[in-house]
Amino acid sequence: MINYIYQLVNPQFISVKYEDADISDNVLVRPRYMSICRADQRYYLGNRDLKTLAQKLPMALIHECCGEVLSDKTGTFKQGERVVLIPNIPGREREGIYENYQEGSRFLSSGYDGFMSEFVTLPPDRLVSVQGIPYQTATMCEMLSVAVHAVSRLDKAAHKYRDTIGVWGDGSVAFVIACALKMKMPKSRIIVFGKNSRKLSRFSFVAETHLTYNIPGDLKVDHAFECAGGEGCYDAIHDIIEHIRPQGTVGLLGVSENYVSIDTRQVLEKGLTLIGNSRSGREEFLEAAKMMESQKIRRRLGSIIYEDEPVKSIDDIHRVFATDLNTPFKTVFEWRL
Numbered sequence: 157m158i159n160y161i162y163q164l165v166n167p168q169f170i171s172v173k174y175e176d177a178d179i180s181d182n183v184l185v186r187p188r189y190m191s192i193c194r195a196d197q198r199y200y201l202g203n204r205d206l207k208t209l210a211q212k213l214p215m216a217l218i219h220e221c222c223g224e225v226l227s228d229k230t231g232t233f234k235q236g237e238r239v240v241l242i243p244n245i246p247g248r249e250r251e252g253i254y255e256n257y258q259e260g261s262r263f264l265s266s267g268y269d270g271f272m273s274e275f276v277t278l279p280p281d282r283l284v285s286v287q288g289i290p291y292q293t294a295t296m297c298e299m300l301s302v303a304v305h306a307v308s309r310l311d312k313a314a315h316k317y318r319d320t321i322g323v324w325g326d327g328s329v330a331f332v333i334a335c336a337l338k339m340k341m342p343k344s345r346i347i348v349f350g351k352n353s354r355k356l357s358r359f360s361f362v363a364e365t366h367l368t369y370n371i372p373g374d375l376k377v378d379h380a381f382e383c384a385g386g387e388g389c390y391d392a393i394h395d396i397i398e399h400i401r402p403q404g405t406v407g408l409l410g411v412s413e414n415y416v417s418i419d420t421r422q423v424l425e426k427g428l429t430l431i432g433n434s435r436s437g438r439e440e441f442l443e444a445a446k447m448m449e450s451q452k453i454r455r456r457l458g459s460i461i462y463e464d465e466p467v468k469s470i471d472d473i474h475r476v477f478a479t480d481l482n483t484p485f486k487t488v489f490e491w492r493l
Contacts, residue, residue: 160274162473162493163214167202170470171214182277183233184226185241187491189291190271190467191220192480193299194385194411200477204413212267219243219264221271221491222286222294232280239283240297241271242441255437256305263435272473274493284441289448292488296457299328299486300447301440303336306407306433308440310379311340313429314405317378318344322399324368324392325383326350326359328485329409331460333381334362339447347377349395351388355484358459368395376401385410390417397422405429460485468492 161173196217198204204212221241225233233239245268247260255261264270286294321337321344323330330348337346338361346362349371356365366375368391380400384392389412396406397419408430423430436444447453462483464476467490480487 160493161216161269162272162470163216163269164199165214167209168200168474170473172470173214177275177277179227179277180229181279183228183230183280183283185223185239185276185278185283186226187221187223187241187271187273187276188238189222189295189488190218190491191295191299191486191488192218192477193220195219196265196270197477197480198413215265215267216269216272217265218270218272219266220295220298221276222291222297223271223276225283226275228280230280233283233285237285238287238289238291238294240286240294240441240445241276241278242282242284242438243270243298244435244437245282246437254305256435272491272493281438284438284445286445286448289445289454291490292461292463293448293454293457295488296332296461296486297441297444297448298436300332300336300444300457301436302409302433303329303332304340304440304443304447305436306333306381306409306431307336307340309431309433310381310405310407313431314379315403317401320345320347320377322377322380322396323348323362323383324350324380324396325385325388325410326352326355327383327385328460329385330381330383331358331485332457333383333407333409334359335453335456336447338362339450339453347375349392352484358485361456368392371395371399375399377404379405379407381407381409383409386412387414393418397426397428400426400428403427403429405431408432409434461488462486464489466490466492
């Protein structure tokens, strides 16, 4: 069966690859809606070092995707069932190691073709049913699953004092972390710190928001998440170390292309624990999909979604990536290629 795969060959240059796909032991899925991640933009714009780009390209972008089952010979899903696609392909299993950190694991849209194709074939355990959840919202399942993973790891590692939890960042990652915290730690007081007052206004469901240049000197948090990423990583980590109480746990989620300086003296003196978080696995997808059954969660996630016009051509792919640069949170689009 011939599949059409829309690959990024060079920054801002997309070509079609034709591939004969074997569907005998996999589920055949038609992508319906997709969402653009910062990682997609970095590859699309060429904002990675040349060595990395040479190693990763060509590849199809997008790992946040919701689709429709066309056929499933395993009998796991029904034809027409709505599913989210799990981009993480586990490697060598070791007890106690999450599937997203296993040696030899692969992540689709990072060196391997993502979901920008006519159809996708995946094992049934790489799909999660989201029947009844709108396609636009379901595309957020991957991002919410990452937040579930990060909050769960902090929950396991942190001490029992969780009165106040700080979230540094005012973008999509910070938003879904705050959503996951409200669901998983409802007794904790959530405070969000950011640089953009308009974006902070979307966080109406948390206890407080503060602009990072105006944080009260006596404000303290028990634990924190760094969700700033990019050039904002340094300032966010610096603020967290200053405002976190002794033996606090810090979840790191922001990706920076440059090395970030950390005040290790303060980390040691306060006895802080730093946890790096990246991606997620099937268990987190299942929990995220369960969360999305709540209308409250769907409304919150819907408030940060901008739906662009459907993608029907390669020119439309370029258009949605350009649109996303001016979208404050998430850009979602229907896939009709």
